[in-house]
Amino acid sequence: MKTETLIYIILAGIVAILLAIFQYYNKKKSISKLDMLFCFLRFLSIFSILLLLINPKFEQLRFSIEKPNLVVAIDNSSSIKHLNQDTSVINLIEKLSQDQDLNNKFNIDLYTFGESFKASDSTTFSENQTNINNAFGQLSQIYRETTAPTVLISDGNQTYGNDYQFAATTYKQSIYPVILGDTVTYTDLKIQQLNVNKYTYLKNRFPIETILVYNGNNTINSRFLVTKGNTTVYSKSIRFSKEDNSKVINFTLPSNGVGVSSYKATIVPIDNEKNKVNNSKNFAVETIDQKTKIAVVSDFIHPDLGALKKSIESNEQRSVVFLDSKEIINQINDFQLIIVNQPNYKFKELLEILKKENKNHFIIVGTKTDLGFLNNSRQDFLNEITNQTESYQAELNADYSPFLVDDINFESFPPLNSNYGRVSFTIPFDPILNKSVNGISTNEPLLVTYETNGRREGVLFGENIWQWRAQSYINSKSFNQFDDFIGKLVQYLASNKKKSRLNIDYESFYNGSSNIVVKAEFFDKNYVFDTRETLNISVTDTISKENKTFPLILKNNNFQVDLSSLPPSYYRFTVRATRENIAKSGSFQILEYNVEQQFLNANVTKLQQLATNSEGKSYFIDNTTSLINDLVNDNRFVSIQKSHKNIIPLIDWKYLLAIIALSLSLEWFIRKYNGLI
Numbered sequence: 001m002k003t004e005t006l007i008y009i010i011l012a013g014i015v016a017i018l019l020a021i022f023q024y025y026n027k028k029k030s031i032s033k034l035d036m037l038f039c040f041l042r043f044l045s046i047f048s049i050l051l052l053l054i055n056p057k058f059e060q061l062r063f064s065i066e067k068p069n070l071v072v073a074i075d076n077s078s079s080i081k082h083l084n085q086d087t088s089v090i091n092l093i094e095k096l097s098q099d100q101d102l103n104n105k106f107n108i109d110l111y112t113f114g115e116s117f118k119a120s121d122s123t124t125f126s127e128n129q130t131n132i133n134n135a136f137g138q139l140s141q142i143y144r145e146t147t148a149p150t151v152l153i154s155d156g157n158q159t160y161g162n163d164y165q166f167a168a169t170t171y172k173q174s175i176y177p178v179i180l181g182d183t184v185t186y187t188d189l190k191i192q193q194l195n196v197n198k199y200t201y202l203k204n205r206f207p208i209e210t211i212l213v214y215n216g217n218n219t220i221n222s223r224f225l226v227t228k229g230n231t232t233v234y235s236k237s238i239r240f241s242k243e244d245n246s247k248v249i250n251f252t253l254p255s256n257g258v259g260v261s262s263y264k265a266t267i268v269p270i271d272n273e274k275n276k277v278n279n280s281k282n283f284a285v286e287t288i289d290q291k292t293k294i295a296v297v298s299d300f301i302h303p304d305l306g307a308l309k310k311s312i313e314s315n316e317q318r319s320v321v322f323l324d325s326k327e328i329i330n331q332i333n334d335f336q337l338i339i340v341n342q343p344n345y346k347f348k349e350l351l352e353i354l355k356k357e358n359k360n361h362f363i364i365v366g367t368k369t370d371l372g373f374l375n376n377s378r379q380d381f382l383n384e385i386t387n388q389t390e391s392y393q394a395e396l397n398a399d400y401s402p403f404l405v406d407d408i409n410f411e412s413f414p415p416l417n418s419n420y421g422r423v424s425f426t427i428p429f430d431p432i433l434n435k436s437v438n439g440i441s442t443n444e445p446l447l448v449t450y451e452t453n454g455r456r457e458g459v460l461f462g463e464n465i466w467q468w469r470a471q472s473y474i475n476s477k478s479f480n481q482f483d484d485f486i487g488k489l490v491q492y493l494a495s496n497k498k499k500s501r502l503n504i505d506y507e508s509f510y511n512g513s514s515n516i517v518v519k520a521e522f523f524d525k526n527y528v529f530d531t532r533e534t535l536n537i538s539v540t541d542t543i544s545k546e547n548k549t550f551p552l553i554l555k556n557n558n559f560q561v562d563l564s565s566l567p568p569s570y571y572r573f574t575v576r577a578t579r580e581n582i583a584k585s586g587s588f589q590i591l592e593y594n595v596e597q598q599f600l601n602a603n604v605t606k607l608q609q610l611a612t613n614s615e616g617k618s619y620f621i622d623n624t625t626s627l628i629n630d631l632v633n634d635n636r637f638v639s640i641q642k643s644h645k646n647i648i649p650l651i652d653w654k655y656l657l658a659i660i661a662l663s664l665s666l667e668w669f670i671r672k673y674n675g676l677i
Contacts, residue, residue: 012047023039041670045660045664051651058650059645062646065642067639068146069106069147070148071139073150074110075112075130075154078128083599083602088622095628105632106149113132117131131158132161149173150176155179156607157602175610179620181599181601186601187215187270187274189267189270190212191210192212195209200316201287202255202258203256205253206253212247214246216240222269223237225265233253258287260287262283263282263283263285264280278599291319292336294335294494296322303464304341304465305341311482341364342364342368352377359455360495362458362459362489362490366462367417380426383421386419386420391417392416392442393416394433402449406484411439416464417462417464431447431448434446449489455496458489458493502582505519510589518552518573519560521558529557533580537549573586
């Protein structure tokens with residue numbers, strides 16, 4: 001407490017005493033007990049009021065010791081078990097967690113990583129993919145402003161994601177890799193990579209590219225085979241040597257039947273080869289009997305046209321052709337969907353033919369669209385003409401019912417240029433996206449679909465959708481999310497199927513190392529998404545005849561079930577609603593492939609480089625005795641003493657108010673009781 005405040009308190013006490021004596025002073029030689037009580041109560045009231053005004057405070061200083069964090073990041077992928085390192089890892093974790101010196105110096109935090117990154121003190125070594133760089137990205141957010149040396153326990157084999165070798169540029173902590181696995185180089189043959197399209201067309205030949213790699217010093221002969229069931233459909237003799245240790249084989253196979261065809265590529269193992277799992281790779285191709293042809297009609301060049309072509313043709317089942325408003329007239333029946341970009345009076349004949357032929361089409365309305373012409377040629381919607389433009393962002397309509405729409409973070413996308421003014425529909429429509437300005441919804445449609453007279457139509461009230469595709473890549477490091485969204489929209493508009501109350505989204509086949517997620521939507525009789533329904537999926541293995549039933553979990557605006565636990569096989573399934581007699585069936589195949597079992601050795605070079613870049617040190621799992629000593633004795637990692645200063649009032653104002661009220665009340669009641677009032 002400051003000296004100045006203490007003086008004020010003393011002066012307040014003196015003033016309170018003087019005022020109390022002054023009010024009850026008389027010329028009698030002695031003062032009565034009653035007057036003394038009144039004097040004391042008045043002193044208490046005045047002194048409390050003055051203390052309330054002075055509000056005396058004092059500082060409370062507390063000290064605490066903050067230890068640095070020791071992060072232990074553990075590779076939880078199945079490659080650790082495949083390399084027979086799981087027991088060694090568990091023993092090392094126990095050793096680090098229970099060491100007294102480490103616990104005295106650090107706060108030890110355990111994390112596991114593989115496909116996902118999470119805080120955990122248990123390991124299963126069961127994850128099918130490894131993304132080490134993602135683990136460092138997550139840790140950089142958690143320990144951004146703290147000291148956190150990191151022990152990375154891994155074989156260094158990453159199956160997807162950015163290269164982690166230079167993670168030290170963003171993760172500003174010292175990294176101590178503990179290298180798992182054998183560093184001895186064995187003679188090995190493997191299929192390094194196999195490239196093939198997911199789709200082909202009936203009576204065509206589809207291309208395959210295979211990269212074969214040999215590790216060894218001797219010259220060997222082997223054979224590369226591709227089999228379908230028990231039939232060999234391709235074979236080639238291969239010769240490797242120490243100098244000529246890789247081969248690229250390009251060939252084609254015929255597609256003679258509609259549906260999914262499974263194949264197995266194999267390079268015949270050599271004698272005494274240690275890892276034979278990476279000698280084979282399964283793949284599948286779906287053969288379809290027709291290709292969806294889409295015409296994009298525009299009389300001027302715009303970046304949106306290229307973005308739409310890229311997104312639509314990301315699915316091999318679809319092709320895009322660019323035409324102008326005159327060229328399309330004689331070819332209109334060659335296409336399943338017509339995309340009309342910013343129509344004007346030159347499109348009059350085209351729009352009349354689309355209506356007459358009852359053809360599905362999609363219209364893009366932008367700043368160059370002739371709204372007067374469009375209003376006169378359309379009867380389903382009208383644009384208010386203001387001759388002004390506005391930029392609108394997208395807001396997803398979670399109740400959209402015709403097909404499944406995933407939220408790909410539309411609100412982060414740049415605004416589209418659009419015409420300012422209301423749009424009024426004369427028929428029922430389903431908005432996928434609504435307009436918003438500065439985060440405020442306008443309840444105006446931005447992207448809609450509707451059905452009329454048996455045909456499907458869509459309208460986008462904005463241009464520069466190419467910026468959305470670019471932003472989607474920035475958000476997810478891939479075009480896949482945006483391309484899938486456009487693909488679903490095009491698939492719906494190009495089809496003439498009727499609405500269904502139960503929609504299912506799944507792939508015809510899955511790789512054994514990928515997530516197997518089946519999605520579904522259920523709608524009530526008014527085609528409003530129904531969250532009250534319970535959906536179950538019954539999955540039957542067609543080979544073993546084993547049947548399993550799983551519940552679908554409500555997540556965001558759809559139901560989902562993760563079937564990644566199913567072993568490779570061919571499955572038939574039925575999704576059924578429990579409250580109503582509605583069900584849908586389908587089938588898919590899980591291919592046998594585990595990318596984590598393709599590795600034979602630890603990636604020593606990258607892990608050692610990672611340690612060097614981060615000013616850390618690498619250790620082999622069989623020689624970690626010095627790891628603890630190095631961490632404990634490193635002077636860069638020291639505890640920090642922190643002080644916390646709190647300013648606390650001497651007396652809480654609530655208590656002072658209570659004392660004032662109590663003393664004044666007592667004085668009043670005593671005076672009243674004694675007839676002095």
